[in-house]
Amino acid sequence: MTQELPDWIAVDWGTTHLRVWLMSRGGRVLDKRVSEAGMGGLAPSEFEPALLETIGAALPEGQPVPVVICGMAGSRQGWTEAPYCAVPCAPPGIAEAVRVGAQDMRIDARILPGVKQTAPADVMRGEETQIAGFLALNSDFDGVICLPGTHTKWAHISAGEIVSFQTFMTGELFALLCDHSVLRHSVVDGWDAESFSAALSDAMAKPEALAARLFSLRAEGLLDGLSGEKARARLSGLLIGAELAAARPYWLGQQVAVIGDSGITAAYRAGLEAQGVPVTIADAERLTLEGLKSAFAELKAQD
Template identity: 40%
Template structure:
């Protein structure tokens, strides 16, 4: 849905975050301030390469004049191999203020737009680190660097595939992906545990306690992960101390979430990082869950909103491209 476009005369450029399932676009003025925004459910999975330009023009045409050619900075899956045009991964170490150097420009039928697709990051296997890739999250990390150009420390981007990155002076040195969100969904919806778990709420004291306890237990003994998963089913059948009905399913879901995230932390929080809190980048609810988990093992956090981060990263790339 478009926002009010009455004040679009000062449009200077357009920022786009193009994901697998949807995309968001923002109109920005000469001061890099958002003056309008819109979104669509036409993510990469819904489009063929020759359909991207049409969808983009459909979304942003109310913002365009007949004369000016507008730069469009795009991050995310539009630059994937199966997207609009592949923007090859940049290998780490990568300075996040240099992302625009790897941008590619698709050929367009209409000259009103000048589109730049930003690259992702890649990591080849070494003795210390595995093969890995990210696409989209690097722009959120660039938003962190836009806020603090010499940032050093450990950043976490929770999600279906959570990313943990070690930064030194604004450069991504290495990163690791954990399939925690996807693993949780598979276990909750397609395993025997689907008969026991429901929807949790960490604002509920019983759920919060179950979550924290599970994080602590698995962090101390990650080798017990598989057995503790089945223990959830047995606990549902045998534990008379649990509440009944939906409340019971919520507590067990919180425990499952704690086990999954706690297992992630056993690897991620042993990564080398500068002193200081873990920076969580993403939506408030999921980052709050990670905040609780990290606090339970003695680590502090700070939070950067995901939308704010991606916009800041796109601004940084645009400034570098037009400097």
């Protein structure tokens, strides 16, 4: 059995993970590989070895294989800086990508830039490629895209461009509070949809009370036996509710596409639908790959 060698390679290089897809000439995924060689743990000189190790022996000899990369590998502390494009702009494509000076002649790597906003100051790296993927599949979309995650992004999309966006540290706050705060004694893995919804409504009505509501999870655990599952769902509801209250100018009267992993997109969908907002869900990983495929298609078109 001969293994088909990749025509090109798609890479999503985040802070904590490296995701690599070996792609066929026809755009099929030959293989997908994930490693924990995230940008956060690498010095600039360590990116190329980490990538080659993940690709393994799957490289053809002869012509260098195109590698299209998105994410934190393009940050100032990354492999090679791919300076941000400023909104309003279409999600950056291959024309804006920065070519990496790789040592290994078998690869020809390019990093797609992130997107910045001057006022208020904001940045994204990686999400713009998911937006590109979404627009590749929904070319006439006009509305709002929400990308929940460690740093949740809300983006206004019009005429194929990112018009403005705003980042919320909701996911990081949730992780810090669950893992490192006094609430780690009060939450356990699990979910309670009713507790989530009630806390979300509460936080939307009174978002300023967040820091007090947080401690109530601990106090109710001590005094009333609040279960760890309910506490965790309420914590999520409080944080997402406060975010939805602040992001109201984004979603009010809009159609919203939520791009993310299945667990978190379900929570955002529940929160938004409770406000009467029509929601489309899309899978983040799939759209990242679509965005990288669009960029590669532009590269092919240049040949």
